[in-house]
Each structure stands twice: as structure tokens, then as C-alpha cells.
Amino acid sequence: MSVISKSVPVNTKATTQCSTDMFTRIVKFSPRFLLALLILPVLGGLISVLLPAFGYAPVLEQTTFSLQGFNALWQTPGLTQMVTLSVATGLISTLLAFIITLMILAAFFNSPWLNRIQRLLSPILVIPHAAAAIAVGFLIAPSGMISRLASPWLSGWELAPNGMFPHDSFGISIILGLTLKELPFLLLMALGVLAQPELGKKLRQQHKVALNLGYCPMTAFFKVILPSLYPLLRLPLLAVLAYASASVEMPLILGPNTPPTLAVAIMHWFNDVDLNLRIKASAGALLQLAVTGGLLALWLGGEKAVKVLFSDSLTNGVREYGGFYWQKITVVLTTLVISFILLSLIGLVMWSVAGFWRFPDAMPEQFTLLHFKSALMQMGSPLFNTLAIGLVTTLFAIILTLLCLESEQLSDKPISRFTSLIIYLPLLVPSIAFLFGLVWIQQLVNNQAAFFNVVLTHLLFVLPYVFLSLASSYRRLDPRFAHVAASLGAAPCKVFFKVKLPQLFAPILIAAALGLAISFGQYLPTLLAGGGRIATITTEAVTLANGASRRTSAVYAIMQMALPLIGFILAWGLPKYFFKSARS
Structure with a gap:
């Protein structure tokens, strides 16, 4: 008995139409999915940290609302120093990174050196914060590369000194690490804005007009370019400020331990074997949210204050504010930043392959x-x-x-x-x-x-x-x-x-x-x-x-x-x- 197989016709047009409709529906739904993916975890996380902060944590058999977490938080020794350290390191590092970014842009605007500086600093973006903190720590430590290069011919040190860096109580090490890490990011964001064809062409033409009218290059940048550039940098700046005020990796590696920054303390409380400390950690997380929110509000308020104070200077016709000296200062500062970063990376590599390396030798005795x-x-x-x-x-x-x-x-x-x-x-x-x-x-x-x-x-x-x-x-x-x-x-x-x-x-x-x-x-x-x-x-x-x-x-x-x-x-x-x- 023979079996005759019969092929079933396939409606290719209907299949194609079905796949096209499916693709279109998925594409049109994707923005809603994106919003849900970003909003729900963040909002759900904030709500879920809010309830334990006020004592409601069924997992810990606490089902009544109270101020237990906040009471424990207020009684924490050194809480004021924690908050102060978080505010100071976050605000100062962001401000320094922003100011140096503006100085570099103003000094080298429309110059081939700007692209060269970008190529030198861009690789820093791929370095994680923890790795950057380790490299900076190795550089500024009492027996780090800076001490070795200056000893004994300049410092007279034959043994490693008792230095304050890293882990200094003022947070200077944290500020240094955050500034060096966020500076390339802000510079790249600014250059990305200036790379927009229409906007970049318009701003460069306006800059040339200002130069032809007798304005020095740096004055022309701050009076012509910055007012149009800053609104497009506002969100990246706020993101940098928010991260810097609540960073964990940098303060954990470079910061003090007694007391640490607020974010590091919260992390220790949350990971403690005593689960009841999670109530205190939740209250601390709300305090951190308030601290960061306050810093963002302070920054936005500072924008308005600067706008009011310096609005007249944009149209006062003054063409020179010591631009020659500021340009020289910027060149020196840029050289120091790049040298510091390169020296940090060189020191990191040398420590990874160092054998016996006594102080104050600049090089290991063996690799x-x-x-x-x-x-x-x-x-x-x-x-x-x-x-x-x-x-x-x-x-x-x-x-x-x-x-x-x-x-x-x-x-x-x-x-x-x-x-x-x-x-x-x-x-x-x-x-x-x-x-x-x-x-x-x-x-x-x-x-x-x-x-x-x-x-x-x-x-x-x-x-x-x-x-x-x-x-x-x-x-x-x-x-x-x-x-x-x-x-x-x-x-x-x-x-x-x-x-x-x-x-x-x-x-x-x-x-x-x-x-x-x-x-x-x-x-x-x-x-x-x-x-x-x-x-x-x-x-x-x-x-x-x-x-x-x-x-x-x-x-x-x-x-x-x-x-x-x-x-x-x-x-x-x-x-x-x-x-x-x-x-x-």
C-alpha cells in the first residue's frame, strides 16, 4: 500500500502580515515597558524602604508603625559627621569636576588640543569606580608613588611617613577620587553636546564672532557658549551629584571608617548579622534620600543665584578678565590632572608585578x-x-x-x-x-x-x-x-x-x-x-x-x-x- 503525502499550502502573505503586526505591536509597547521597568523597581524600592523605616517589617515580626528606626538612627554616634562628610564630598567633587571641565573647554575651544585631551581622558570612563579608588589610594598612600618619587631627595624620608591619606577624616581622598573619575564623564558629555551638527556649528560661529569683536577666547566661551551649553548638561550634572553624595565604592576604599560616609554606614547596617539593624538602615536610607534631594535642590538654587548675580556680566561689554593668566592656569591644571591619572595607573600596574619593593625605592627590585x-x-x-x-x-x-x-x-x-x-x-x-x-x-x-x-x-x-x-x-x-x-x-x-x-x-x-x-x-x-x-x-x-x-x-x-x-x-x-x- 502506497502512502501519498500531500503538501499543505502555506499562506505566505498572511504569515508575513502576522509577523509584521506582531513586530509593530511589540515596538509600540516597548516605551511603556521601558517606563515600567525603570519606575516600578525604583518606586517599589522607595516604598519598601519607607515602610520598614517606620517600623513596619512583617519579615522581622514587626507589624506596628513606630519611629524605632529613626530613634536608633538619631542615637548613632557620629551621625552628624556622616551626613557632613557625604554632603561635602559629593558637592565639592561635583563642583570641582564641573569647574575644571569648563576651564578645559574654555581654554581649548576650537583647538586641536581639545580632541587630544579627550583622547587622553576618555579611557578613564571604562575604569570602574572601585579600580579608580584603588589606583588613587596606591598613589597618595604614605608609601605610595608620590612619596617614593619625592624621597629621599626632596622629602628626606628614608621610611614611610605617617600620612593622613587615604582614609583622612576630612574626605579629601574621596573628593580627589570622585573628581578624577567624574571629570572625563562631564567633559565627554559636553563634547557630545557640541558635536551636534546644527548646535555645534551655531555655537562655533558665535564664538568666532565674539573673537572678531575683541573678546579673549575664555571670555567668549563663558559669555557666548556656556549659556547655551549648560541647560543640556544639567541632567548629567545632577546625576553626577546624586551619585557622588551617595557613593559607596569610593568612600569604602578611600574614606574614613570612624565615622564613614552615611551611605557606607547604611550598607554596614543592612549587611549586619543583626537583622533588626535593617530597620535602622531603612531609616538611614530615607535620610540619604533627603540629603541627596537637598543637594540637588541646592544646586538648582545655585543656578538661579548665579544667573541673577552674573546676568549683567553677559552684556556689559567687558572683553577681558585676565584670560591669559587663566589659560596658563588651565594648562597647568590639565597637565597635573592627566599626570596624576597616568601616575596612578602606572603605580597600579607596578604593584601588580612587584616583587620585593622597599621604601623609598621608586622601582621594585624585581618583577x-x-x-x-x-x-x-x-x-x-x-x-x-x-x-x-x-x-x-x-x-x-x-x-x-x-x-x-x-x-x-x-x-x-x-x-x-x-x-x-x-x-x-x-x-x-x-x-x-x-x-x-x-x-x-x-x-x-x-x-x-x-x-x-x-x-x-x-x-x-x-x-x-x-x-x-x-x-x-x-x-x-x-x-x-x-x-x-x-x-x-x-x-x-x-x-x-x-x-x-x-x-x-x-x-x-x-x-x-x-x-x-x-x-x-x-x-x-x-x-x-x-x-x-x-x-x-x-x-x-x-x-x-x-x-x-x-x-x-x-x-x-x-x-x-x-x-x-x-x-x-x-x-x-x-x-x-x-x-x-x-x-x-
Whole structure:
């Protein structure tokens, strides 16, 4: 008996229409999903930290509202110093980074030196805060590189002195570390604004007109460029201020311990074996939220005060404010900043391969790779966790970002100002405040899914940077290619995958490298969301920085820097390789 098989006809047109409708629905829904993904964890975290702060914590068998947490907080020895240290280090470091950024822009505006300075400082962006703190600590320590280079010929020291750095009670080490880390970010944000074709061309023309009218270059910058530039830098500045006021990695490695900054103290209370201290930690998180909110309000108020005080100077016709001397000061200051950063990195590398290295020798007596070998044998699991969490988080962030940007073009209107502000929400709200509440929720919902919890918390910080990195490139795509493809009958999903994504190959790789760098550097989200069960290179580096040998700490810090650096090298090299292969 023969069996005759009969093929079933497939309605290709209906299938294509179904997939197109599905793609369109997903794209149009993606902005709402983005808002929910950013708002719900942050808002839920804030609410979940608010309730325990007022005594309501069913997990700890406390179901009545009270001021127990705040009472314990007010009785904490040194609380005033903690708050003062957080305010001073956050505000001063942000102000210094902003002022130096403006001085560099004003002194080298329309000069080839500005691009050279950018190329020198840009690699600092990929260095995680913990690695940067370790490098700065090695440099300014009593037996650090600065003391070694100045001894004994200048200082007369034959033995390491009893210096106050790092861990000084005034927070100078923290301010130094934060300033050096945030300066390249602010400079890159400013240069990104000036790189906008229409705005950049307009401002450069206005600057030339001011020069032709007799204004010195620095005066021309502050009177012509800054009023148009500053509004576009406001959100990045506020994000920097919010982070600096509630930072954990930098103060934990460089700051004092008696007492520490408020954010570090809150972290210690939350991780204490006495679970009742979590009530006090929740109250402290609300205090940190108030401190950061107060600093943001102070900054915005300072804007208005500066505008009132200096509005007349914009139109008073004065063309010179000692610009020659300020330019020389800026050159010296820029040289010092770059030298300090380079010396920090050189010292870090030397400690990682140093054998016996007595003070005050500027160079080790011998070099060895033993520290790398022993560290690599122990960092298998942390390295795997770091890569896995970073890859999953970044992939999800890029997919969601691309869908949201495609939604803009399908609807033919940009995202709302509300959505633009929400993208910055996880960066503006102190992570120490909402992460504790988010951890409460995660422990109630599923305490065993540590990997998923860490990925979710990393996504809150990776997504804003990936979105901001990809948005400008996506919006600058020439729409004529998409129009031609659509006129030839290509569905929106085909236009997206076949026309737009190939043009965005290089920007997507850069955004992926940035997302990986942000994920690799996350300490507090990993520590809290993982419940201490997921070790990464960053968590191990911070732990080792407070007790292990300098050589082991240096190796972990270098691994922290190497991972994102490899990502950026691939992001810069792969497009050239593929485009060269396509042409050949």
C-alpha cells in the first residue's frame, strides 16, 4: 500500500502580515515597558524602604508603625559627621569636576588640543569606580608613588611617613577620587553636546564672532557658549551629584571608617548579622534620600543665584578678565590632572608585578607574575559571574533601547519629556535608598533567584547609559533609506533588521561595550541583590582593597579595567574588520 503525502499550502502573505503586526505591536509597547521597568523597581524600592523605616517589617515580626528606626538612627554616634562628610564630598567633587571641565573647554575651544585631551581622558570612563579608588589610594598612600618619587631627595624620608591619606577624616581622598573619575564623564558629555551638527556649528560661529569683536577666547566661551551649553548638561550634572553624595565604592576604599560616609554606614547596617539593624538602615536610607534631594535642590538654587548675580556680566561689554593668566592656569591644571591619572595607573600596574619593593625605592627590585597566576587561579567563578551578568544585562538593554527608538520613528514623534526624565531616574535617585527596598521585595518574591535579581538591578543602571549612547546615532539615520525600502514593499520589521541595524553596527557595539563597562563596575547592586552569594570581580576587588596585600588588590583592579577595555577594543575594531571584508 502506497502512502501519498500531500503538501499543505502555506499562506505566505498572511504569515508575513502576522509577523509584521506582531513586530509593530511589540515596538509600540516597548516605551511603556521601558517606563515600567525603570519606575516600578525604583518606586517599589522607595516604598519598601519607607515602610520598614517606620517600623513596619512583617519579615522581622514587626507589624506596628513606630519611629524605632529613626530613634536608633538619631542615637548613632557620629551621625552628624556622616551626613557632613557625604554632603561635602559629593558637592565639592561635583563642583570641582564641573569647574575644571569648563576651564578645559574654555581654554581649548576650537583647538586641536581639545580632541587630544579627550583622547587622553576618555579611557578613564571604562575604569570602574572601585579600580579608580584603588589606583588613587596606591598613589597618595604614605608609601605610595608620590612619596617614593619625592624621597629621599626632596622629602628626606628614608621610611614611610605617617600620612593622613587615604582614609583622612576630612574626605579629601574621596573628593580627589570622585573628581578624577567624574571629570572625563562631564567633559565627554559636553563634547557630545557640541558635536551636534546644527548646535555645534551655531555655537562655533558665535564664538568666532565674539573673537572678531575683541573678546579673549575664555571670555567668549563663558559669555557666548556656556549659556547655551549648560541647560543640556544639567541632567548629567545632577546625576553626577546624586551619585557622588551617595557613593559607596569610593568612600569604602578611600574614606574614613570612624565615622564613614552615611551611605557606607547604611550598607554596614543592612549587611549586619543583626537583622533588626535593617530597620535602622531603612531609616538611614530615607535620610540619604533627603540629603541627596537637598543637594540637588541646592544646586538648582545655585543656578538661579548665579544667573541673577552674573546676568549683567553677559552684556556689559567687558572683553577681558585676565584670560591669559587663566589659560596658563588651565594648562597647568590639565597637565597635573592627566599626570596624576597616568601616575596612578602606572603605580597600579607596578604593584601588580612587584616583587620585593622597599621604601623609598621608586622601582621594585624585581618583577614577577606570581600575583597574577595565584589570583587567576581563584577568580574563575567571579570572572564567569561578571561576564554572564554583564552580557545578559547588556543584551536586554540594547534590544529594549532599539525597540523604543524604532517606536519613535514609527510614530514619527520623539519620546516625551517625561520619558526622557524617567530614563535618568535610577541615576538621580540614590541607589543606596531604593536598592534596600528592592532587595526587601526580591527576598519576599523569590529569594533563590539571585542571578535574576542581580541582572534586574544591573539593568536599572545599564539601560540609561545604553539608551543615551544609542539615541543620537539612531535619530541621525538618514530616513531616505527606510522610505525607499518601504516603497519597494518591505515591511517595517524587514526595514528594521535589513536596513537600519546594519547601519547601526558600530554604534550598537559601542553601546554594548559601554553597557558591559557599567555592569562590570557595579558593586552595591551586586552585593545587595545577590545577598552576598554572587561574587564578581568588583565585589572581590573592593573586599581585597580593605585588608589584602596591595599586590593582590592591584591584580583585581587591573582585571576590572581590562574587561571593559577589551569590550571597547572589540567595539572599535570589529566594524573596521567587517567593513574592510565587505569592500574586499
